[in-house]
Amino acid sequence: MARFRFKQHSVLPGFGLSLGFTVFYLSLIVLLPLAALFQRSFSKGWGHFWDAAWNERAIAAYKLTFLASFGGALVNLVFGFLLAWALTRYRFPGRRILDAVVDLPFALPTAVSGIALATIYSTNGWVGQWFDKINVKISYTPLGVMVALTFIGLPFVVRTVQPALQDLEGEIEEASASLGASRWQTFYRVILPLLLPALLTGFALSFARALGEYGSVVFISGNMPMRTEIAPLLIVQRLEDYDYAGATAIAVMTLAASFVLLLIINMLQRWGTRRAA
Amino acid sequence: MAGGLTFKAGKNEGGINAVRQEPAFVRIAIIAISVIFLALFLGIPLVAIFVEAFRKGVDVYFEALKEPDALAAIKLTLLAAGIAVPLNIVFGLAASWAIARFEFWGKSVLTTLVDLPFAISPVISGLIYVLLFGMQGWLGEWLAKHDIKIIFAVPGIVLATIFVTFPFVARQLIPLMQEQGAEEEQAAMTLGASGFKTFFRVTLPNVKWALIYGVILCNARAMGEFGAVSIVSGHIRGETNTMPLHVEILYNEYNFAAAFAVASVLAVLALITLGLKTLVEWRTRVAVAQAERVN
Numbered sequence: 306m307a308r309f310r311f312k313q314h315s316v317l318p319g320f321g322l323s324l325g326f327t328v329f330y331l332s333l334i335v336l337l338p339l340a341a342l343f344q345r346s347f348s349k350g351w352g353h354f355w356d357a358a359w360n361e362r363a364i365a366a367y368k369l370t371f372l373a374s375f376g377g378a379l380v381n382l383v384f385g386f387l388l389a390w391a392l393t394r395y396r397f398p399g400r401r402i403l404d405a406v407v408d409l410p411f412a413l414p415t416a417v418s419g420i421a422l423a424t425i426y427s428t429n430g431w432v433g434q435w436f437d438k439i440n441v442k443i444s445y446t447p448l449g450v451m452v453a454l455t456f457i458g459l460p461f462v463v464r465t466v467q468p469a470l471q472d473l474e475g476e477i478e479e480a481s482a483s484l485g486a487s488r489w490q491t492f493y494r495v496i497l498p499l500l501l502p503a504l505l506t507g508f509a510l511s512f513a514r515a516l517g518e519y520g521s522v523v524f525i526s527g528n529m530p531m532r533t534e535i536a537p538l539l540i541v542q543r544l545e546d547y548d549y550a551g552a553t554a555i556a557v558m559t560l561a562a563s564f565v566l567l568l569i570i571n572m573l574q575r576w577g578t579r580r581a582a
Numbered sequence: 583m584a585g586g587l588t589f590k591a592g593k594n595e596g597g598i599n600a601v602r603q604e605p606a607f608v609r610i611a612i613i614a615i616s617v618i619f620l621a622l623f624l625g626i627p628l629v630a631i632f633v634e635a636f637r638k639g640v641d642v643y644f645e646a647l648k649e650p651d652a653l654a655a656i657k658l659t660l661l662a663a664g665i666a667v668p669l670n671i672v673f674g675l676a677a678s679w680a681i682a683r684f685e686f687w688g689k690s691v692l693t694t695l696v697d698l699p700f701a702i703s704p705v706i707s708g709l710i711y712v713l714l715f716g717m718q719g720w721l722g723e724w725l726a727k728h729d730i731k732i733i734f735a736v737p738g739i740v741l742a743t744i745f746v747t748f749p750f751v752a753r754q755l756i757p758l759m760q761e762q763g764a765e766e767e768q769a770a771m772t773l774g775a776s777g778f779k780t781f782f783r784v785t786l787p788n789v790k791w792a793l794i795y796g797v798i799l800c801n802a803r804a805m806g807e808f809g810a811v812s813i814v815s816g817h818i819r820g821e822t823n824t825m826p827l828h829v830e831i832l833y834n835e836y837n838f839a840a841a842f843a844v845a846s847v848l849a850v851l852a853l854i855t856l857g858l859k860t861l862v863e864w865r866t867r868v869a870v871a872q873a874e875r876v877n
Contacts, residue, residue: 312686317767318777323680330673331695334745338710341720345713388616397613405860409624411799412852412859414806415704416826417845420833421627424634424842431630432622456623475602482601517703519809520826524833537705537809544709544813549718556706563701 342560346553357554362530363539367558369447370536374515377454378462382508385462386500392463393470407463410456415520422453423524445527450535453521458511465510469503469577502577509573513566517559631849635842646832646840647847654820655828655844658736662811662824663804666743670800671793674751678789679781682759683767696752699745708742708813715741734816739824742810747803751796758792759785791869795862802855806848 312320347354357363391397392404410418426433426443433443443449473496481491519537526533534542536559543552603609636643646652680686681693699707713719715732725732732738766788770780786793808826815822823831825848832841 309687312684315684315764316771317683317764317780318771319679319781320684320686323676324684324686327673327677327680327692330676330748331692334741334748335695335698338714338745341713342706342710344720384616384619387612388619391613391616395609395613403617403620405856406620406624408856408859409628409852412802412806412855414808414826414829414848414852416808416829417631417806417848417852418627419808420829420841420845421631421634423833424838425626425630431626456627459623475599478602479599488604513701517706519703519705519812524830537703540705540709541813544712549713552709553713556703556709559703560706563703567701 342553342556345549346557349550353550354554354557357548357551358558362534363536363555363558365531366534366536366539366555369450369532369534370516373447373450373454373535374458374512374518376451377458377515378508378512380451380455381458381462381511382504385459385507385511386466386504389463389466389470393467407460410459415457415518416524418456419453419521419524422449422456422521426452426525444525445529445533447533449525449527450522450533453525454515454518457518457521458515461511461514462504462507465503465507466500469500473499499580502573502580506570506573506577509566509570513563513570516562516566628849631842631846634838635846637842638839642839643843643846646843649840651820651823652828652840652844655823655825656847658739658823659805659825661736662740662743663801665740666747666804667797667801669744670748670751671797673748674755674793674796677752678755678759679785682756683764693756696749696756699747699749704746704807704809705813707745708810711738711741711745711814733814734818735822738814739811739822742814743804743807746807746810747800750800750803751793754792754796754799755789758789762788791862791866795859795866798855798858798862802852805851 346357388407392400392407423444425431426436426449428434428437428442428444430444436443441448443452477495477499478491481495482488486494517537519535519541522535523538526535526538528534528538530539530542536555540552540555540559543549543555604612677692677696681689681696712733715721715725715738717726717733719733732741766784767780770784775783805824806826807824808830811824812827812830815824815827817823817827817831819831825844829841829845829848832838832844
């Protein structure tokens, strides 16, 4: 009967040192603080937790965060896909610059994008003024929140679809064409299903990022409770009121949603690799 | 997180035959829509940052940057990044050595833990440190007794920065080291090299570009982090404000020109990050292509 071995035998040294340091670092930086979060949120019992996590203002915050993130991810799904298609399959001047710029939302500090978006979409802003003419307000409305979340999630769909597009075998499309399919049919029935895992993964990543976003949104949203208050902001508000129970309860709810999403993303990614094999 | 270095040369590069092409007007439409989308969502904000920064003239711009609180913010940003990035490099190297070179029980849990900060909202990242080190936190009383300030002081900011940036280096190194395999290190060991010698002479040169890439991303995030640092900082002007926090304060005071002036410095940093990132990606493609030719 095989004995349980913690680690497989290896000639390489340094396991103890590297694993030890890694676990120590993670415990100090991640595990200990997270434990404090969970202990604090349940310290006064389940009833107290539920009161803090599920009240009118919190529910409004969850709804806004969820819907705006979903909407932003949807916009990114459509346009990100078009962008990835254009960047991978077409040659046009400026393509390389465009490709590099796609990562801007990653590189730009959220506070910077926050104030830029808030200024542009205000009623006399660069873009906002045109929408003001047709009586559509963007800043200080849920629409503004969605715009900010679209910005922040923009690279995800592009960056997950690009490698999938590059991996597409040209022969499949040629075979489809030789069998009489129109270009649209080839796209809709051959290419799109093959890209589905990557598209869904990109969507989920964009959605997950948007759920937790704070900096880019707090300037454009106006942070009005029950109307344009996102969940992360509600946490900050509760903290400022020294309502630790409230802050931690909402944080735990947000974390739960993030972890569920993370599981879904992992499953999607495994589906994608299985498909490719 | 955006995918790291893409190693594959696109199979579609170098001309696609007509059967696999859309009609020209479709191609033009797709390119046009994509460009307009990018221009609207990325281009305009980027341009606006710089235009708004110089709206009151060049003098006001430089005044805003030379102002003592702004300088203090710049110093604190550099300090936080200067501590967080090296520590996270060490962590990244240690974690990737353990994860990529050994098989052990609990490895997948460890790998998931490394990815954790990406799943957590920045606000929560800051909150957990307040709960640990804050006045009402687990260690609050002990810290107060010994007069050690972590929350609402620089150490807290550094800690929060470390938390949100520690995965970046590790995530670049782990897949690469797994892909490269341990053969070269094992060969070095059979030739008599010690562990550290193997690590510095064999492993490090092999992962050079991935390490640099991870450092670039780690640094960009460390300097730009807002949400997590906002919670632990206490917003004390001139003392516990990083550049992003200083931008927020200026904006909330309706001092828009100054806010955008500081923001523009961060924006330039972001553009430099993008440039370096693209450079490293290009160099990696070159290195991979060369390696494939040799083999």
